[in-house]
Structures are given as C-alpha cells and as structure tokens.
Amino acid sequence: MPITRRKYLSSLAATGAAALAAPMVSPARAADKLSIAVIPIADCAPIYLGKAKGFFEKQNLDIELSTQGGGAAIIPGVLSGQLQFGFSNVPSLFIAQTKGLKFVGIAPGVASTGISGKDFCATLVPGDSPINSAKDLAGKTVAVNNLNNIGAVAVSAGVKAAGGDPKSVKYIEVPFPDMPAALADHHIEAGWMVEPFVTIARSRGNKVVDWPFVAIAPKVMIAIYFASEQYATANPDIVKRFKAAMGESLAYADSHTDEVRQMIPTYTRITPEIAGKITLPIWPAEFNRPSIQALADDSLEDGLISKKADVAALLP
Amino acid sequence: MSAPATSVRARTSARTIVWLQGLAGLAGFAALLEIVPRSGLISPYYLPPFSTIVVALFGEFHRAEFWTALGDTLEAWAIGLAVSLIAGIIIGIAIGSSHLLRTLTHSTIEFLRPIPSVALIPLAVLLFGSKIQSTLVLVVYASFWQVLIQVLYGVQDVDPVARETARCYGLGRWAQIRYVIWPTTLPYLMTGVRLAAAVALILAITSEVAIDTQGLGKEIADTESGGAVAAMYAYLIVAGVIGVIVNLGARALERRTLTWHPSIRLESAEAGV
Numbered sequence: 054m055p056i057t058r059r060k061y062l063s064s065l066a067a068t069g070a071a072a073l074a075a076p077m078v079s080p081a082r083a084a085d086k087l088s089i090a091v092i093p094i095a096d097c098a099p100i101y102l103g104k105a106k107g108f109f110e111k112q113n114l115d116i117e118l119s120t121q122g123g124g125a126a127i128i129p130g131v132l133s134g135q136l137q138f139g140f141s142n143v144p145s146l147f148i149a150q151t152k153g154l155k156f157v158g159i160a161p162g163v164a165s166t167g168i169s170g171k172d173f174c175a176t177l178v179p180g181d182s183p184i185n186s187a188k189d190l191a192g193k194t195v196a197v198n199n200l201n202n203i204g205a206v207a208v209s210a211g212v213k214a215a216g217g218d219p220k221s222v223k224y225i226e227v228p229f230p231d232m233p234a235a236l237a238d239h240h241i242e243a244g245w246m247v248e249p250f251v252t253i254a255r256s257r258g259n260k261v262v263d264w265p266f267v268a269i270a271p272k273v274m275i276a277i278y279f280a281s282e283q284y285a286t287a288n289p290d291i292v293k294r295f296k297a298a299m300g301e302s303l304a305y306a307d308s309h310t311d312e313v314r315q316m317i318p319t320y321t322r323i324t325p326e327i328a329g330k331i332t333l334p335i336w337p338a339e340f341n342r343p344s345i346q347a348l349a350d351d352s353l354e355d356g357l358i359s360k361k362a363d364v365a366a367l368l369p
Numbered sequence: 370m371s372a373p374a375t376s377v378r379a380r381t382s383a384r385t386i387v388w389l390q391g392l393a394g395l396a397g398f399a400a401l402l403e404i405v406p407r408s409g410l411i412s413p414y415y416l417p418p419f420s421t422i423v424v425a426l427f428g429e430f431h432r433a434e435f436w437t438a439l440g441d442t443l444e445a446w447a448i449g450l451a452v453s454l455i456a457g458i459i460i461g462i463a464i465g466s467s468h469l470l471r472t473l474t475h476s477t478i479e480f481l482r483p484i485p486s487v488a489l490i491p492l493a494v495l496l497f498g499s500k501i502q503s504t505l506v507l508v509v510y511a512s513f514w515q516v517l518i519q520v521l522y523g524v525q526d527v528d529p530v531a532r533e534t535a536r537c538y539g540l541g542r543w544a545q546i547r548y549v550i551w552p553t554t555l556p557y558l559m560t561g562v563r564l565a566a567a568v569a570l571i572l573a574i575t576s577e578v579a580i581d582t583q584g585l586g587k588e589i590a591d592t593e594s595g596g597a598v599a600a601m602y603a604y605l606i607v608a609g610v611i612g613v614i615v616n617l618g619a620r621a622l623e624r625r626t627l628t629w630h631p632s633i634r635l636e637s638a639e640a641g642v
Contacts, residue, residue: 090499093591121499121581122590135498230593234415249596257414322595 084115085291089278090127091140093120093321095173095248095328096163096276098313099336100140101320103302111301112294120320131156131281137288138295142276143345144203144352147362155282158368159292160299162276163334164341165266173334174247176208176263177254179236184243187263191217196227196235196244203275204245206348206355211265219355233257248331249323269351270344272335279367300338307336340368417599425599426606434588439607442573442584445501446615449508450569453516454562456509461520462550471521478517486511486572487579494580504576504584511572512565519561523554556630563619570615574608585611 091097100118103109109116121127127139128149138159146156166172176195178184184193190212197204209219227235232244233254243262246254255261266273278299285292306313310333317328342364349362402419405411417425429435464470486507493503527550535549577586585604592601 093594119499119581120591122594126494126499126581129494130498133495133498135500228593230596234412237412237414253596322592322597322600324595324597327596 082113084110084113085294086115086117087137087291087295088117088119088135089138089140090119090121090130090136092122092127095313095317095321095323095331096334097140097320098316099302099306100278100299101316102306102309102312103298105316106302106305108301108305109295109298112298114291114294114298118320128154128156131279131284134281134284137284137291138278138280140276140278142203143274143348143367144206144357146277146279146367147349147352147358148201150362150367151358151360156279156367157282157285158277158279158340159285160278160296161274161303161337161340162278164272164274164337164344166332166335167267167272169264169267171332172264172266173251173332174207174245174264174266175251175261176211176243176245176265177232177236177251177259178243178262179239180258180260182242182260184262187211187215187265187268188217189262190222190243191219192221193242194223194225196232196241197224198226198229198245198247200224200226201357203348206351206357207265207269208245208263209355210268210351211263214268215263233259248333249327252327252331270341270347272337272341273344273348274337274341275334275348277340303336303338307338342368415598417602421599422602422606425597426603429600429603429607438583438585438588441501441582442570442577442586442611445504445508445573445576445582445584446569448501449505449573450512450566452505452509453512453565453569457513457516457520457561457565458558461517462524462546462554465521465524465554466546466550478514482514482518484510487575490576490579493576499581499583501582503580504573504582507576508569508572512569515565515568516558516561519557519564520554523557524550526557527553556627559619559623559626563616563623566615566619567612570608570612 089100091100100116104116104118121130127136127141128145130136131139132154140162142162146158149156165174176187176190184190190208195205195208197208205222205224208224209222212222213219225241227241227244229246229250232241232246232250235241236244236254236259237257244254245265251261266275278295280292313333314328315325317323318325323331345368346364349358349364352358353361399419402416402422406413406416406418413421464474489507489510493506497503497506531549531553532545535545540548573584574586574589576582577584578590579586581587581590585608589601589604589608592598592604
C-alpha cells in the first residue's frame with residue numbers, strides 16, 4: 054500500500070500537481086495501522102510490552118489491541134478482515150483448518166514451561182480428594198473450559214503418560230472462573246485450569262495432581278499469532294515487519310518477567326498481587342514445530358479433529 | 370379537594386412514604402448480601418459481602434475504563450432505542466393504517482418477533498465482529514418489536530367515528546395522523562417506549578458479555594475471567610442502577626406526555642400524586 058501511494062505521489066510530482074496533494078499525504082511513510090485481537094490473559098503480555106517499548110513503532114506499525122474472551126471468537130474477525138492478526142491457541146486453528154478455513158501462523162504466541170510442578174496450567178482436585186495422581190483420573194469426571202479444545206487433549210495425554218486409560222475419562226464443560234468454587238463444593242471431581250486460577254484454587258486448599266502439558270511435548274507451543282492466508286499473501290511486507298516486532302517483544306518478555314508481571318494488571322483484571330504470584334508461561338521467539346506436530350497428533354487421536362492437521366500449511 | 374393546603378401536605382407525605390418503603394426494601398437486600406457471605410452460607414470468595422462490593426465499586430470509579438465502559442453501554446442503548454423508536458413508529462403507523470399491509474405482514478411479524486435476539490449473536494459477530502454495530506443489531510432487533518406491536522395496536526384502537534369524522538371534515542393524511550391517530554396511539558407508544566428502554570439495556574449488556582463489544586458487559590466478563598469477583602459484582606450493581614434510572618425516566622416521560630390521558634389522571638388521583 055505505502056509503496057503504491059509513494060509511486061502515486063511521485064507521478065503527481067512529475068505532472069507538477071504535488072503541491073495539491075502534499076497537504077493530504079505526508080511525505081514520510083505513515084505507519085501501517087493494524088487491528089489485532091488477543092485474549093486478556095498472562096500469555097499475551099509480550100505484545101503489550103512490545104507496544105509499550107516501541108518495538109512495533111520501530112517497524113512502522115501502529116497496532117491497536119483489543120481483547121476477546123477466547124481464540125474461537127477471534128477467528129471470525131480475522132477471517133472477515135476486521136482484524137489483521139489474532140492470537141489463538143493452536144487446536145482452534147486446527148479445527149478451523151479441518152473446516153476449510155485457511156490461516157497461517159505468523160509468530161509464536163506462548164509455550165508451556167516444560168517443567169512438571171511449575172507450569173501455567175494444571176489439573177486440580179479438592180484437597181481431601183482420594184485422587185492423588187494423573188493415573189487416578191481414569192474413570193473420573195474432569196472439568197475443562199471448552200470440550201472442543203486443548204484442555205481435554207492435555208488431560209488425556211497426562212492420564213495416558215501416567216499409565217491410565219485416557220478413554221475412560223469423562224469431560225464436562227465449566228468456565229475457568231467457576232472451577233475453584235466447583236471444586237470446593239465437590240461439584241466436580243477434578244478441573245483442568247490455567248493461571249491465574251491455578252494459583253487461586255491452590256490458595257484455597259485444592260491440590261494439583263498433574264501438570265499435563267509435559268505429557269504432550271517438553272515445551273508445547275500452545276498458541277500463536279495468526280493471519281488469514283489471503284491477508285498474509287497480499288501483505289508480505291507487513292507480515293515480515295509484524296513478525297520482527299513480535300520476535301523482539303517475545304524475547305524481551307521472556308527475559309523481563311518483572312515487567313511482564315507489572316503489565317498483566319493493565320490489560321486484564323488480574324490483581325497486581327495475583328499477577329506477582331502466578332506461574333508464567335515461556336515465550337520462545339521461534340516456532341517450536343515438533344511440539345505443534347505433537348499437539349496435532351494428540352488432537353487427532355483424541356478426536357478433537359476428524360482428519361490430520363496440516364502443520365506445514367499452518368506454518369509455511 | 371376543599372382544603373388544598375392539607376391535600377398538598379397529604380400528597381407529599383404519601384410520596385415520601387412510598388420512597389421510604391422502597392429504600393427500606395433496598396437496605397434490607399443490602400443487609401442480606403452482607404450477612405449471607407459473612408455467615409458462611411455462601412463462600413465470600415464467590416459472593417463477597419456487600420461492603421466489600423461497595424469498596425470495589427468506588428475503586429472502579431477511579432478507573433478511566435469504568436467511565437468509558439459506562440459511556441459505551443449508554444451510547445449503544447441510546448442509539449439502539451432511538452432507531453427502534455423511529456422505525457417502530459413509522460412502520461407501525463404505515464402498516465397499522467392499511468388493512469392490506471396489516472394482513473400481508475401479520476404472519477411475518479408473528480414469525481420474526483419471537484426469535485430471541487441473542488440467537489442473532491453468531492450472525493452479528495460474522496457481520497460486524499466485536500463492534501458497536503453488533504450490539505446495535507441485538508438491541509434494535511429486541512426493542513423494535515416492542516415499539517412496533519404497541520404502535521400497531523394503538524393505530525387499530527382509533528375510534529372509527531373519529532376517523533370518519535376527520536375524513537368528513539376533509540383532514541388531509543398528515544392532519545389525520547397528527548390529530549386522530551397520534552393521540553390514540555400515544556399511550557400505547559409510551560408503554561412500548563418503557564418496555565423497549567428496558568429491553569434495549571438488557572440486550573446492550575448481554576451482547577457486551579457475550580461478544581466482547583466495549584461496555585459494562587465486557588467489564589463484567591473481564592473481571593470474571595481475571596478473578597476480580599468483588600469488582601464483577603460492582604458492575605452488576607451498576608447495571609441494576611442504570612436499569613432503575615431508565616425505568617424511572619421512562620415512567621416520568623410517560624406521565625409528562627400523557628397528563629391529559631384518563632389512565633394517568635386516574636393513577637394520579639389514586640396515588641394522591
């Protein structure tokens with residue numbers, strides 16, 4: 054876009070009409086405005102940090118960030134072109150892919166820590182529960198935030214790795230914020246939660262029985278920043294600059310966790326106190342393809358997707 | 370009526386009593402909200418005591434986002450209600466005045482009207498994403514029917530003798546609408562306004578909760594997903610207070626517009642207002 058505008062300008066100058074056009078188009082290339090939707094969770098701190106640090110400005114990008122309840126809600130916005138980029142977890146993109154929607158990953162989003170005992174998502178049970186390990190979850194009912202998403206895949210992988218039968222686990226849908234209460238009242242036997250609810254639930258006497266992401270892959274790339282294939286093909290230059298700015302933001306966030314913790318309460322309603330306590334994910338600056346492939350394989354095995362996900366198409 | 374001074378005093382005290390009773394009811398409710406969590410009947414983690422909620426509410430007043438959200442919700446409400454009113458009045462009078470149009474549209478209206486506005490959420494998201502337009506789709510769809518139906522009934526209620534008389538006196542189309550149809554329809558319309566104003570607010574906040582368009586509803590969703598439980602309840606209180614104000618406003622408008630109408634005159638006499 055800016056290149057054609059510049060060409061247009063120079064052709065105008067050639068015909069001596071530049072004086073007329075000058076007040077409308079500034080000679081310096083204006084920053085490209087981008088609408089980007091993310092989720093108000095700790096995972097998205099890097100893009101807010103990057104914006105504050107001027108990493109996007111440096112790439113001549115003016116990003117406008119909005120928040121959505123989940124990646125599934127962001128996908129239609131990216132598809133319709135109202136959003137240029139979005140943040141979504143990878144399984145939602147696999148599901149979209151099997152429905153024929155074409156998206157491409159632009160930059161890494163967030164990854165699990167790979168440390169059992171210190172991850173940002175966990176399977177919890179009430180403190181007095183007889184369930185003590187992932188294996189004990191076999192035959193039990195586990196709450197996940199969304200039946201058609203990563204939660205059930207992760208819990209099943211954890212049960213399988215512990216030697217239990219993942220097929221015997223039943224799943225029900227309970228929103229994350231309701232899980233600590235549902236556990237306390239024994240409405241659910243176990244719940245798969247992410248931060249800040251892992252910290253909140255643990256502070257109220259519930260115990261962690263599994264850190265299931267390590268069962269999928271050492272460090273699972275759970276979410277990525279994506280665009281529609283159509284947009285990415287038509288705007289290779291913007292994609293390149295966004296990728297560069299994101300890379301810098303991710304690396305900065307990963308090495309400045311204090312600033313991440315300060316940033317979280319500014320775009321979420323997580324209190325500074327909780328933001329100081331939660332376990333943060335990690336932010337690799339490069340795609341972790343093997344982990345995404347592992348996620349694709351597990352998603353297929355668990356029936357989350359009906360046909361093989363095309364990882365190569367998602368991450369060209 | 371023989372002693373106006375006494376009756377004015379009596380009216381004032383009657384009104385004061387009604388207000389006091391209403392406030393006593395609210396105070397009782399607040400006390401209940403304070404006692405239930407403190408007694409442990411419901412864990413204060415999930416229902417903080419009323420005093421904690423009030424503290425959180427004052428905390429919200431200091432955030433710029435609160436006022437932006439309030440403005441966004443009121444904007445969506447006002448635009449949606451205005452569109453519904455204008456469309457409802459014009460289309461209502463047009464359809465109501467024509468027997469042919471009435472029979473042609475009756476089945477369609479009865480088919481479209483019961484479709485819950487929230488069922489249009491996927492459609493609104495696909496069309497507009499998380500923008501105010503999405504909220505407006507839901508708000509207008511829900512409140513338009515409230516106005517339209519009332520206007521339709523109002524127009525049909527016009528006294529045939531009055532209508533024929535106006536025609537005999539050679540009143541033009543506009544004069545008929547202004548002097549015959551409008552006064553008959555107005556009380557119905559005011560009922561429609563009151564219903565639509567409340568429904569518009571409900572749908573504005575619903576759409577903000579469900580599709581993350583900016584406004585109080587999104588704050589409710591965000592505080593919930595951030596674990597800020599007291600602040601979430603604070604927003605529920607704000608939503609409730611706006612609802613009360615909207616209803617009081619609509620009733621005051623109704624009373625002012627229809628001072629001449631028997632229903633209001635009767636109500637005023639009974640209530641001593």
